Amino acid sequence: MKNIKFKIKFIAIASMLAFVTTSCLNDLDTEPKYDLTLENLLQQDPKAVEGLLSRLYASFALSSVEGPDKSDIEGANAGESPFIRGIVNLNDFTADAMKNRWGDNGLDQLTTTTNWTSNNKFFKYVYDRIYYTIPQSTNLILIMKKGNINYANKDQVINELRFLRALSYYYLIDLFGKGPLVTDDNFNSSIPLPEASRKDLFNYVESELLAIEAQLPLSNSYGRANKSVVRMLLAKLYLNAEVYTGTARYNDAGTYITKVINEGGYQLESNFRKNFSADNNTSKEIIFPLIADAVSSQSYGNTTYLVNGSLSTETMVLANFGATDGWAGHRATKAWYGLFGNNATDLKNSNDVRARLFWTQGHQWEMDDYKTWNNGFPSDKFWNKNSDGTGGATAFSSTDFPLFRLSDAYLIYAECALRGASSANAAQALTYVNQVRARAGASAVGSITLQSVLDERARELNLEGVRRQDLIRYGMFTGSSYLWPWKGGVKNGTSISDNYKVFPIPTTALQANPNLTQNPGY
Numbered sequence: 001m002k003n004i005k006f007k008i009k010f011i012a013i014a015s016m017l018a019f020v021t022t023s024c025l026n027d028l029d030t031e032p033k034y035d036l037t038l039e040n041l042l043q044q045d046p047k048a049v050e051g052l053l054s055r056l057y058a059s060f061a062l063s064s065v066e067g068p069d070k071s072d073i074e075g076a077n078a079g080e081s082p083f084i085r086g087i088v089n090l091n092d093f094t095a096d097a098m099k100n101r102w103g104d105n106g107l108d109q110l111t112t113t114t115n116w117t118s119n120n121k122f123f124k125y126v127y128d129r130i131y132y133t134i135p136q137s138t139n140l141i142l143i144m145k146k147g148n149i150n151y152a153n154k155d156q157v158i159n160e161l162r163f164l165r166a167l168s169y170y171y172l173i174d175l176f177g178k179g180p181l182v183t184d185d186n187f188n189s190s191i192p193l194p195e196a197s198r199k200d201l202f203n204y205v206e207s208e209l210l211a212i213e214a215q216l217p218l219s220n221s222y223g224r225a226n227k228s229v230v231r232m233l234l235a236k237l238y239l240n241a242e243v244y245t246g247t248a249r250y251n252d253a254g255t256y257i258t259k260v261i262n263e264g265g266y267q268l269e270s271n272f273r274k275n276f277s278a279d280n281n282t283s284k285e286i287i288f289p290l291i292a293d294a295v296s297s298q299s300y301g302n303t304t305y306l307v308n309g310s311l312s313t314e315t316m317v318l319a320n321f322g323a324t325d326g327w328a329g330h331r332a333t334k335a336w337y338g339l340f341g342n343n344a345t346d347l348k349n350s351n352d353v354r355a356r357l358f359w360t361q362g363h364q365w366e367m368d369d370y371k372t373w374n375n376g377f378p379s380d381k382f383w384n385k386n387s388d389g390t391g392g393a394t395a396f397s398s399t400d401f402p403l404f405r406l407s408d409a410y411l412i413y414a415e416c417a418l419r420g421a422s423s424a425n426a427a428q429a430l431t432y433v434n435q436v437r438a439r440a441g442a443s444a445v446g447s448i449t450l451q452s453v454l455d456e457r458a459r460e461l462n463l464e465g466v467r468r469q470d471l472i473r474y475g476m477f478t479g480s481s482y483l484w485p486w487k488g489g490v491k492n493g494t495s496i497s498d499n500y501k502v503f504p505i506p507t508t509a510l511q512a513n514p515n516l517t518q519n520p521g522y
Helices: 011-018 035-044 047-057 083-093 107-111 119-145 156-174 198-213 229-240 241-245 250-261 272-276 303-309 344-350 407-420 426-440 451-461 467-472 507-512
Strands: 098-100 284-289 328-330 402-403
Touching: 011 328, 035 047, 035 119, 035 467, 047 119, 047 156, 083 107, 083 119, 083 467, 119 156, 119 303, 119 507, 156 198, 156 229, 198 229, 198 241, 229 241, 229 250, 241 284, 241 402, 241 467, 250 407, 272 507, 344 407, 344 467, 402 407, 407 426, 407 451, 426 451
Parallel strands: none
Antiparallel strands: 098 328, 284 402
């Protein structure tokens, strides 16, 4: 079993981290109701700092440290609302590669990119999760900054908290495009905060990440932020800067991704699947994981969602994938596996190991009906076995979610080079792409284009929460220039409008803060 940092031995004080549960639901009136109690606690027991920090890291991985049936978000379904589940729902099922068949109200609109409204609970879950972590982090930062907490590693903890806050804002920028900007300076505001634009949020996140980059160590405990984690987020922010602000920043993206590659000490794992197995905590490639464990970090919304959701006793043996439950929900479409061949035999016989991580037996190539289980191929990229196939079956997954990993960094570098960044060069870009392909068993290519890099990103990174973002950056998400199965609710795909590049602001947020405005088109 992993040495899980999120084994919460501070349950007795966990309720104190409800100090801003009102968050965005009550006008972002984030006055810390438990400030004195929490401050006194940290004065008396400074070691509790580590527990509280782990609690906030866990907010990206779990529904609640109190168990899989509890949620940090008031009124939210504990299984449906965790961060990982939300990112996959919003960034993978809305795009071309993955579809869900359950037909749940809200999720069905995501998988068909149709009828998005501000009342969709899955938008609300992600938005509320973002505005759970932001004020929680800010409150703890302010308490730590007061100077009367006698903790030797205090400055590093503050900088890690600033990273977690910046990471939350990054997803707000990407998914919703705007929202209240909670900072150290306005945290105790008694009036609803004004709406910050996408550019304002971008500038804030950039400034925070630049400020903490030099302060964090090059290495840190597993699952915690270090220099490379911050640099990776900076690179991703700059990679999408033209979408977010209207100004391209590919030179900056290339600069910071080069630092990740050259200084981070990470290596491509020789076994691709190790990155998505129960022993991936020993992967040399994963830069920043969100931790899962079948015993101590249980959630229906972490990789359990990816593993169990992609299995069914109708066509598969659950124990072969380390699971005891199959939810018969997720299948890939030919927009993903079609990048490896033209039929199931091509996938089975491919030298590319990534092509063989689809379950084809009992399933058909074409997704004639996305609600029919055997239409499309389930992806078994994520499983709950060790990378060598050992391990028993458990109800929850022990596979960590690799939010950042080195192959993504290589492909970001390649894209920057092709987009003319002076901080990246074409020859090195080709080398990196071929290293990613060679690790997978695919043949080397003699040249690369922007389209071939996008296709390589799909082969390598689908089901890791980046596909929608990639398609938007390439101008291929909305409109009709690129169609995929069930785009716009049509079997062969149809055009969708440009307002779908961001999600609607949830109705509850608009009601709570009169300064917020709805995104155009909703």
